[in-house]
Amino acid sequence: MPDSTGVIVNKMKIAVLSGKGGTGKTMLSVNLAAVAENCTYIDCDVEEPNGHLFFSPINIVSDTVTIRIPKVDQNLCTACRKCIDICKFNALAYISQKLFVFDSICHACGACSILCPENAISEVDKKIGVIQTGISENVLVKTGILNVGESSGVPIIKKIMNAPIEKSDFVFIDCPPGSACIVMESIKDADFCILIAEPTIFGAHNLNMVYELVKLFNKPFGVILNKFMEGVNPSEDFCLEKKVNILGKIPYCTELGMLNSNGKILVRENSHYKKMFADLLQTVISEVQNQTIINS
Numbered sequence: 001m002p003d004s005t006g007v008i009v010n011k012m013k014i015a016v017l018s019g020k021g022g023t024g025k026t027m028l029s030v031n032l033a034a035v036a037e038n039c040t041y042i043d044c045d046v047e048e049p050n051g052h053l054f055f056s057p058i059n060i061v062s063d064t065v066t067i068r069i070p071k072v073d074q075n076l077c078t079a080c081r082k083c084i085d086i087c088k089f090n091a092l093a094y095i096s097q098k099l100f101v102f103d104s105i106c107h108a109c110g111a112c113s114i115l116c117p118e119n120a121i122s123e124v125d126k127k128i129g130v131i132q133t134g135i136s137e138n139v140l141v142k143t144g145i146l147n148v149g150e151s152s153g154v155p156i157i158k159k160i161m162n163a164p165i166e167k168s169d170f171v172f173i174d175c176p177p178g179s180a181c182i183v184m185e186s187i188k189d190a191d192f193c194i195l196i197a198e199p200t201i202f203g204a205h206n207l208n209m210v211y212e213l214v215k216l217f218n219k220p221f222g223v224i225l226n227k228f229m230e231g232v233n234p235s236e237d238f239c240l241e242k243k244v245n246i247l248g249k250i251p252y253c254t255e256l257g258m259l260n261s262n263g264k265i266l267v268r269e270n271s272h273y274k275k276m277f278a279d280l281l282q283t284v285i286s287e288v289q290n291q292t293i294i295n296s
Contacts, residue, residue, distance in 0.1 A: 011165075012288055015173040015190035017183065017214070019206020021048075023198050024226035024250065027260050029174040030054045032284070033139050035267045035277045040168040042160055044186040045176045046129065046144040046153035053263050057134025057141040064130055065144075065156045067108035068123040072099045076120035083112035083121060089151075105151050129156045131163075137268075140168060157185045179213045187214070192288045193221040194247065197235040204234035211242065220291040222247040224280065247287060248280045 014032075018025040026043075030051055033041040043051040070083075070092070077099050084092045084099075091106040092099065103126060113121040129146040142163070144156040153176070165171055175186040187193055193214045197207040207223070214221045223239050228249040239246050250256075256273065259266055266273035 011169055011171065012285070013171045013173065013189060013191045014284060014288075015175050015187040015193045015219075016196060017175045017187065017193055017210045018177050018196050019179065019209040020202075021177040023177075023196050023203065023206070025177065025196050026051055026054070026174055027266075028194065028196050028224060028226070028250070029172050030265055031267050031273070031277045032281055033170070033172040034137070034265050035274060035281055036170045036172075037138055038168055039138060039170040039172065040140040040142065040165050041172050041174065043141075043143045043174045044157050044160065044182070045174055046146040046156045046182070047176065049143045049145055051174050052132070052134075052141060052143045054265050055134075055136035055139060055141045057132075057136045057139075060132050060134035062130045062132050063159075064127055065159055066125040066127050067106075067155050068110065069103045069106050069108055069126045070101045070112050070121045071124045072101060073120045073122070074098055076118045078118055078120075080117065082115050082117065086111045086115050104149060107152055108155070129153070131156065131160050140165075153182050154185050157182055161186070161189060179209045183210075183213065184217070187217060187219060190219060192284065192291070193219045194284065195221055195223045196226050197223060197238075198227050199225065199229060199233040199235055201234045204238045207235050207238055211238075211244070220288070222284070222287055225249045227252045245287065247283050250276075 016025050016029040029041065033039045041051060043049040079094055081094060084094060089105050089107050091102045092112060110123065113123055128150045129144065132143045132145065134141050142160055144153065144160045146153040146156055173186055173190060176182045195207060195210050197203045222245040224247050225235055229252045256266060259269055267277050
C-alpha cells in the first residue's frame with residue numbers, strides 16, 4: 001500500500017545501527033517511525049532501552065522472557081566432570097563434592113544436560129527480562145528489557161524479532177550500539193540497514209565497525225551523517241572513500257538537540273523536522289526499492 005509519501009511499499013524491516021552509543025541512533029529510529037504511517041518500532045537495545053521514553057506508549061502489555069538453565073540432582077551426579085569440560089562459559093564447578101551452577105554466567109546452551117551420562121542435570125526456567133508492547137499514535141512500540149546482571153540479551157531479541165507483526169508497513173529496529181552478537185541478532189532479518197555516524201575521527205572509526213558488520217551479513221545499507229557541519233568530516237570522507245551511499249545529513253542544531261534531550265519526538269513538535277524526516281524516509285524507501293531491483 002502507499003505510505004505518506006505516495007510510494008508503494010511492502011512491509012520493510014529497517015535496522016538502524018551505530019558503532020557506539022550517543023550518535024543519534026534512537027533519535028533517528030524514533031523520528032523515522034513517527035513520520036511513517038502504520039509503523040512498528042522495536043527497541044533491541046535491551047540493556048539500555050530508551051525509545052519508550054520518547055513515545056510514552058499506552059495500553060502496555062508485558063511478556064516475560066525466560067531461558068532454560070541447569071538444575072543438578074546431587075544424588076545422581078557421579079563427578080565425571082563432563083558437564084564442566086563442555087561448558088565454554090565456566091558456569092559449572094565441582095566444589096566440596098558438589099556440582100554448582102553459576103546461573104548468572106550460564107548462556108543456556110543446554111550442552112551440560114544433554115551430555116550428562118547420569119541424567120543428573122535437568123533444566124528449569126529463569127526469567128531474564130520482559131518485552132513490553134504499547135501504542136503511541138501511529139506507532140506500535142515494542143521494547144525489550146534485560147534484567148540487570150544477565151549475561152546476554154540475545155534470547156530477548158530473538159523473541160521480540162520472531163513475534164508476528166501483521167499490520168505494519170514499516171518496522172524500524174533500534175539496534176544496540178556496537179557490533180557484538182546482540183547487534184547481529186537484531187539485523188539478521190532486516191531488509192535494509194541505516195548506519196548513523198558523527199563527524200569526528202572516532203565517529204569514522206565506529207562507522208567502520210558497523211560497515212564491516214553489514215558487509216559481512218551482505219545487507220544493503222546506506223549512511224546518515226548526524227550533527228553535520230560544513231568543513232572537515234572524517235565520517236563523510238570514509239563514505240566517499242568506500243563509495244558508500246550517503247542517504248542524508250542531519251544538521252548540527254541547538255533546537256534539535258534541546259528537543260531531543262528533553263525526550264521530545266521532533267516530527268511531532270515541529271513541521272520543519274517533520275518534513276526533514278519524511279524526506280529521509282522517502283530516500284530510504286527509494287534506496288531499498290533500487291537495491292531490491294538490482295539484486296533481483
